[in-house]
Amino acid sequence: MxxxxxxxxxxxxxxxxxxxxxxxxxxxxxxxLKCHLIDILDRAGGQCAxxxxxxxxxxxxxxxxxxxxxxxxxxxxxxxxxDPEFHFNRMVTAVDKLEDGSFLxxxxxxxxxxxxxxxxxxxxxxxxxxxxxxxxxxxxEDKSVFYSVRRMEEFRDHDILIVGGGDSxxxxxxxLQPIAKSLTxxxxxxxxxxxxxxxxxxxxxxxxxxxxxxxGQVTGLxxxxxxxxxxxxKTKEGDEIEVKxxxxxxxxGLTMKLGPxxxxxxxxxxxxxxxxxEKFATSEPGIFAIGDIxxxxxxxxxxxxxxxxAALMAHAAKKYIAPDERIVFQYTTSSTSLQKKLGV
Amino acid sequence: xxxxxxxxxxxxxxxxxxDNGSTVMExxxxxxxxxxxxxCGGACxxxTCHVYVDDAWVEKTGAAEAMEEDMLDFAYDVQPNSRxxxxxxxxxELDGLVVKVPERQA
Ligand SMILES: Cc1cc2nc3c(=O)[nH]c(=O)nc-3n(C[C@H](O)[C@H](O)[C@H](O)COP(=O)(O)OP(=O)(O)OC[C@H]3O[C@@H](n4cnc5c(N)ncnc54)[C@H](O)[C@@H]3O)c2cc1C
Ligand code: FES
Numbered sequence: 001m002x003x004x005x006x007x008x009x010x011x012x013x014x015x016x017x018x019x020x021x022x023x024x025x026x027x028x029x030x031x032x033l034k035c036h037l038i039d040i041l042d043r044a045g046g047q048c049a050x051x052x053x054x055x056x057x058x059x060x061x062x063x064x065x066x067x068x069x070x071x072x073x074x075x076x077x078x079x080x081x082x083d084p085e086f087h088f089n090r091m092v093t094a095v096d097k098l099e100d101g102s103f104l105x106x107x108x109x110x111x112x113x114x115x116x117x118x119x120x121x122x123x124x125x126x127x128x129x130x131x132x133x134x135x136x137x138x139x140x141e142d143k144s145v146f147y148s149v150r151r152m153e154e155f156r157d158h159d160i161l162i163v164g165g166g167d168s169x170x171x172x173x174x175x176l177q178p179i180a181k182s183l184t185x186x187x188x189x190x191x192x193x194x195x196x197x198x199x200x201x202x203x204x205x206x207x208x209x210x211x212x213x214x215x216g217q218v219t220g221l222x223x224x225x226x227x228x229x230x231x232x233x234k235t236k237e238g239d240e241i242e243v244k245x246x247x248x249x250x251x252x253g254l255t256m257k258l259g260p261x262x263x264x265x266x267x268x269x270x271x272x273x274x275x276x277x278e279k280f281a282t283s284e285p286g287i288f289a290i291g292d293i294x295x296x297x298x299x300x301x302x303x304x305x306x307x308x309x310a311a312l313m314a315h316a317a318k319k320y321i322a323p324d325e326r327i328v329f330q331y332t333t334s335s336t337s338l339q340k341k342l343g344v
Numbered sequence: 345x346x347x348x349x350x351x352x353x354x355x356x357x358x359x360x361x362x363d364n365g366s367t368v369m370e371x372x373x374x375x376x377x378x379x380x381x382x383x384c385g386g387a388c389x390x391x392t393c394h395v396y397v398d399d400a401w402v403e404k405t406g407a408a409e410a411m412e413e414d415m416l417d418f419a420y421d422v423q424p425n426s427r428x429x430x431x432x433x434x435x436x437e438l439d440g441l442v443v444k445v446p447e448r449q450a
Binding site for chain 2: 191
């Protein structure tokens with residue numbers, strides 16, 4: 001690994017910007033600890049924002065009903081006074097401990113943040129693209145089958161097959177069409193989940209004869225040495241056809257995978273991080289785990305449990321950073337010093 | 345109450361007495377029917393409770409709503425009789441319902 005001269009420095013790095021990671025900013029902030037949050041998603045909210053933004057949650061104390069996105073928005077508002085820094089579209093790949101007990105946290109974009117403590121609030125793991133159920137697809141991955149577009153140039157002059165009916169499928173259909181040799185959009189049905197405006201633009205391209213829209217499902221990929229030549233498709237009408245393609249982009253949503261956390265030398269129990277229920281500390285002093293990613297006797301994977309864990313963890317983190325400082329227990333209602341921090 | 349028969353992918357059959365108002369998914373999980381995962385617990389957010397409704401029952405179970413259709417996009421080998429079992433509520437008219445479990449969930 002190359003040595004990076006001046007990593008950004010902060011008090012706490014929180015891995016995962018789900019509801020629990022977000023609330024940890026509040027609890028750490030009350031103890032004067034500044035936070036950076038890193039998430040592989042492009043926005044905050046974790047499962048609440050990605051899996052069920054519009055669905056109601058009924059067991060958040062004092063909120064008889066609130067949507068996944070509503071809860072996320074409220075948390076963002078609540079932590080605003082602490083001015084957390086967000087690093088989105090980044091996966092944390094490594095956490096290394098330094099001799100002085102602090103940590104270097106590295107992302108897949110090779111950014112490095114130096115932190116006094118690390119809080120893992122990684123939920124069910126990082127959100128990653130789902131592999132579509134096509135036999136043998138693994139052999140083509142990263143050679144001619146891609147789950148995201150890192151560089152558009154790699155698709156220039158190719159016969160592109162895009163599979164899916166959501167925003168990613170539609171957006172990339174619109175963006176790649178001008179540089180593609182040919183482009184086929186394959187979807188199971190003629191209704192699309194994506195934004196109506198994108199759907200209209202896509203349909204206009206179909207009418208102009210610039211892209212092909214095929215209704216059906218991929219049943220297999222054909223080619224050699226990782227280079228796809230065609231896809232076998234079962235059409236909506238039940239016919240088997242071949243679609244010529246040299247690049248395939250399947251968009252089948254996201255799923256959660258533990259990911260690199262498994263490689264950080266922490267004790268794991270069935271893909272979860274065992275912690276104590278006083279400090280929520282992992283097996284490595286200075287690294288804490290809260291929310292869905294941790295486990296302990298009686299653990300409930302509920303948002304409200306994660307909030308409680310965040311409060312206790314924050315006090316333990318403060319003690320790790322400043323062992324000799326006395327922490328005065330205070331209420332936000334009555335403490336003028338806490339209110340000053342909150343800007344109220 | 346309704347009797348539901350689940351046919352697992354290997355052909356084994358599970359007969360279950362289901363309460364009205366519960367979902368076809370919940371009864372599968374309670375009775376450990378293999379092949380129904382239901383990762384999201386019935387929120388129509390995961391598509392891992394996909395089943396094929398026996399043709400004789402397609403009309404009675406009805407069509408998937410828009411949200412369910414959207415989620416079915418993520419399921420494996422979707423057919424015209426595909427449904428997400430967490431979105432089928434048990435009622436008296438479904439007594440005798442037969443559903444098949446697909447080869448795999450996504
Ligand atoms: C459909 C559904 C309904 C639910 N309903 C309720 C309910 O009614 N009440 C309730 O209390 N709970 C409910 N839950 C559970 C609740 O959503 C979770 O308990 C909660 O989201 C956990 O929060 P978290 O912050 O621990 O993790 P998550 O929300 O899972 O967020 C973790 C974040 O960490 C990121 N991450 C992980 N690893 C990395 C890495 N290495 N690098 C970068 N980023 C990483 C992930 O991308 C993710 O965004 C529901 C869940 C689902 C799916
Ligand atoms: S259980 Fe998740 S969609 Fe039915």
